[in-house]
Amino acid sequence: MARRADRRIAAAVQWLGLVRDVGSRAARSAAADARDAAALVLRDGVHAARRPRGGAVGDGSVTAAEIVAAARRLDAAGMMPSKSGNLSVRCDGGFLVTPAGLPYADLTEADLVQVDAAGAVLRGHRRPSSELRLHAAVHAARPEVGAVVHTHSPRATALSCARRGIPSFHYMVLMAGGEVRCAEHATFGTEALARNCVVALEGRRAVLLANHGVVATGATLAAALTLAFEVENLAGQYLDLLAAGLQPVLLNDRELAEAAAQFADYGR
Numbered sequence: 125m126a127r128r129a130d131r132r133i134a135a136a137v138q139w140l141g142l143v144r145d146v147g148s149r150a151a152r153s154a155a156a157d158a159r160d161a162a163a164l165v166l167r168d169g170v171h172a173a174r175r176p177r178g179g180a181v182g183d184g185s186v187t188a189a190e191i192v193a194a195a196r197r198l199d200a201a202g203m204m205p206s207k208s209g210n211l212s213v214r215c216d217g218g219f220l221v222t223p224a225g226l227p228y229a230d231l232t233e234a235d236l237v238q239v240d241a242a243g244a245v246l247r248g249h250r251r252p253s254s255e256l257r258l259h260a261a262v263h264a265a266r267p268e269v270g271a272v273v274h275t276h277s278p279r280a281t282a283l284s285c286a287r288r289g290i291p292s293f294h295y296m297v298l299m300a301g302g303e304v305r306c307a308e309h310a311t312f313g314t315e316a317l318a319r320n321c322v323v324a325l326e327g328r329r330a331v332l333l334a335n336h337g338v339v340a341t342g343a344t345l346a347a348a349l350t351l352a353f354e355v356e357n358l359a360g361q362y363l364d365l366l367a368a369g370l371q372p373v374l375l376n377d378r379e380l381a382e383a384a385a386q387f388a389d390y391g392r
């Protein structure tokens with residue numbers, strides 16, 4: 125019975141990405157491929173956005189509509205103050221990304237920009253997001269990621285300004301794959317920020333960016349969106365604890381693994 129429970133916990137922990145199957149040759153090879161792809165993007169940089177070749181991205185596809193709806197939802201919830209934040213969804217040969225500097229209330233499907241894996245514009249009449257490098261680097265480094273949501277959500281951003289992550293004080297950190305790290309600081313829009321983000325995201329689905337905001341990822345846009353909201357929620361709870369002068373008691377590895385097993389059961 126105990127062994128069966130242990131196996132279930134081990135499987136759940138692996139499923140949640142708390143540990144990696146580093147012993148597997150296939151896993152090592154996939155990880156090396158992802159690392160090489162990320163290194164290529166970071167070395168060569170994201171191509172300067174060329175003049176668009178015409179053609180609207182917003183052709184009524186469900187993905188474009190979903191991105192616009194998600195951006196508006198984040199904006200309405202106060203997660204993207206002052207036109208900050210941006211979203212991308214992987215598509216054939218690259219990804220769709222929100223444009224730079226457009227109020228979300230005015231955003232339409234036609235304003236989205238389609239870029240290749242290195243960030244060169246394929247379709248669209250807008251300039252892509254100023255965090256194009258970050259989106260390109262995450263998509264290149266993490267083949268399992270289908271969507272990247274970047275916000276300046278208030279409470280998580282406040283925490284990031286102390287250059288602190290979200291520790292494992294609540295089992296919901298498992299949604300992010302464990303404690304949420306805070307990436308080392310770099311100027312917004314730079315390759316250094318993209319690199320720091322990818323490093324801190326290792327084995328996780330979300331990170332804080334120092335003095336900046338949040339990056340949440342998911343296999344789908346819906347999953348990335350849900351995680352962006354949960355990171356904000358967790359950051360708020362953590363800040364409330366600190367503001368009350370309380371010292372959060374962190375869950376240990378065993379407690380986290382048991383919670384992970386419950387998640388696995390719950391999702392079955």
Ligand SMILES: [Zn+2]
Pocket residue numbers: 208209255274275276312336337
């Ligand atoms: Zn930002």
